[in-house]
Amino acid sequence: MVKRQKNKFINDPYYKMGLKLRELREHNKMTISDLAELMDVSxxxxxxxxxxxxxxxxxxxxxxxxxxxxxxxxxxxxxDLFIVSIFDN
Structure with missing residues (x-):
């Protein structure tokens, strides 16, 4: 079984987008389930x-x-948060 390394994507802009999403979610005291329900995704x-x-x-x-x-x-x-700030660097 191959394990994915957490830091493998550290410089990947899409990984950075995910980190921003997590920061916003946690700042707003939401669980992953809360966010999934609000976005109508799994x-x-x-x-x-x-x-x-x-x-x-x-x-x-x-x-x-x-x-x-x-x-x-x-x-x-x-x-700006999810695209410009990440891809503009």
């Missing part, structure tokens, strides 16, 4: 986003906005 999907195994799509970010998952964030802030 717990496994959220876990995979946060660990860099799945890529967060623009559609996922828009879903976060439309469902007011992180109510204080508007779409521009979310795009």
């Amino acid at each position: 717990v496994k999907t959220i876990s995979n986003y946060e660990n860099g195994y799945n890529r967060m799509t623009i559609e996922a970010i828009i879903k976060i906005y439309r469902n007011s998952v992180f109510g204080e964030k508007d779409l521009e802030e979310l795009l």
